Amino acid sequence: MVTTKNIWESLEKVSDPEIPVLSIVDLGIVRNVEIDKELCTVTITPTYSGCPAMHTIEQEILTTLSPIIKTEVKSTLSPAWTTDWMSENGKKKLREYGIAPPENEVDKSVLFAKPTVVPCPKCNSQDTKMISQFGSTACKAHYQCNQCLEPFDYFKCLR
Amino acid sequence: MNTKNQLYNYILEIADDSLILGQRLSEWCGHGPILEEDIALTNIALDFIGQANNLYEYAATLSENKITPDQLAFLRVDNDFKNALLVEQPNRDFAYTLARQFYFDAFRKLFFEKLIDSKDEQLSAIAEKSLKETKYHLKHSSEWIIRLGDGTEESHNRIQTAIDFLWKYTNELFEDNQAYTEILDLELGISVSALKSTWLEYVHSILTEATLTIPNSPFSQTGGRKGIHTEHLGYLLAEMQYMQRAFPNSTW
Numbered sequence: 001m002v003t004t005k006n007i008w009e010s011l012e013k014v015s016d017p018e019i020p021v022l023s024i025v026d027l028g029i030v031r032n033v034e035i036d037k038e039l040c041t042v043t044i045t046p047t048y049s050g051c052p053a054m055h056t057i058e059q060e061i062l063t064t065l066s067p068i069i070k071t072e073v074k075s076t077l078s079p080a081w082t083t084d085w086m087s088e089n090g091k092k093k094l095r096e097y098g099i100a101p102p103e104n105e106v107d108k109s110v111l112f113a114k115p116t117v118v119p120c121p122k123c124n125s126q127d128t129k130m131i132s133q134f135g136s137t138a139c140k141a142h143y144q145c146n147q148c149l150e151p152f153d154y155f156k157c158l159r
Numbered sequence: 160m161n162t163k164n165q166l167y168n169y170i171l172e173i174a175d176d177s178l179i180l181g182q183r184l185s186e187w188c189g190h191g192p193i194l195e196e197d198i199a200l201t202n203i204a205l206d207f208i209g210q211a212n213n214l215y216e217y218a219a220t221l222s223e224n225k226i227t228p229d230q231l232a233f234l235r236v237d238n239d240f241k242n243a244l245l246v247e248q249p250n251r252d253f254a255y256t257l258a259r260q261f262y263f264d265a266f267r268k269l270f271f272e273k274l275i276d277s278k279d280e281q282l283s284a285i286a287e288k289s290l291k292e293t294k295y296h297l298k299h300s301s302e303w304i305i306r307l308g309d310g311t312e313e314s315h316n317r318i319q320t321a322i323d324f325l326w327k328y329t330n331e332l333f334e335d336n337q338a339y340t341e342i343l344d345l346e347l348g349i350s351v352s353a354l355k356s357t358w359l360e361y362v363h364s365i366l367t368e369a370t371l372t373i374p375n376s377p378f379s380q381t382g383g384r385k386g387i388h389t390e391h392l393g394y395l396l397a398e399m400q401y402m403q404r405a406f407p408n409s410t411w
């Protein structure tokens with residue numbers, strides 16, 4: 001008998017194609033798992049409207065779960081995804097991978113606000129600078145460490 | 160037009176704004192003035208195309224004919240598009256692109272903030288999702304207006320020219336469409352004319368900080384919402400729709 005707990009455990013093995021170190025559960029994009037008799041419904045939500053990884057993630061979920069149970073994947077937009085849903089474990093994994101996890105950011109309506117202090121994931125220095133608000137994917141900004149000079153991605157706060 | 164029909168057209172209007180501006184911005188791919196801006200503009204383009212996709216998907220479910228989101232994007236002709244004239248204006252240079260973006264982002268933020276209250280659940284969800292991204296977009300474009308305006312003589316003059324030139328396309332964003340009276344009555348959609356004063360206030364504050372002169376020409380160009388476009392849209396569609404026109408029903 002497959003339980004929702006089994007399904008959640010299996011989903012821990014499905015990684016985000018753009019940040020392979022994070023599972024879709026760590027990222028907080030799996031919103032719900034339901035089992036109704038023989039059918040499992042997994043509800044996911046995109047990080048950004050144009051997230052190109054959604055189709056791949058859907059396929060990965062189906063591939064992972066289909067040997068266990070008949071599965072359908074649904075997508076929902078509300079409530080809208082926020083980085084607050086990223087698990088502590090996910091943040092830890094991100095840092096170890098070299099991507100700075102989301103920090104509490106100042107209000108975006110403040111222009112030229114002092115950029116959020118993002119500690120360097122390599123040397124842990126607080127002395128870093130923002131290079132660009134937009135990085136290699138929609139969810140990341142580009143930073144550089146003033147101490148060890150390492151350029152790094154910052155998973156920016158979305159609220 | 161019945162309510163469902165009105166809602167369908169209303170959604171297309173929002174979707175078309177997003178798609179056309181997304182396509183325009185994506186033209187910067189590989190041409191940005193600096194690498195960071197190349198990435199920024201194309202990231203923003205992706206957000207807009209994502210919004211358009213969400214909206215077309217929803218519109219398709221309301222259509223009486225079996226229509227797909229791809230058909231809405233790639234098989235309609237210019238007169239079928241309901242986007243505002245502002246978003247189809249060509250990129251020209253970085254100043255024009257940012258001036259267009261600034262005017263539109265300032266409008267879009269107010270628009271989505273209100274649309275969240277829509278009694279239509281899916282529209283409200285799309286607005287909630289899109290607003291989060293729009294806040295980033297507006298911060299990006301506002302900061303550039305100030306940087307360019309309060310920058311060198313050259314950058315000041317060029318952004319001023321762009322701000323002045325595009326001004327005539329801004330009023331159209333705030334024209335309530337008589338075709339959607341029912342949508343407004345049922346609180347599914349929102350009145351855009353009610354957003355104008357807040358928009359003006361914001362635009363004035365940024366332009367002032369940027370040491371730019373606020374345009375005051377009363378002349379306004381309109382027609383996009385009725386499908387009457389400037390000559391630029393046709394060229395944009397010719398490029399964007401090329402694959403589906405040349406190879407009908409092709410898929411990735």
Ligand SMILES: [Zn+2]
Pocket residue numbers: 120121122123124125145146147148149150
């Ligand atoms: Zn460092």
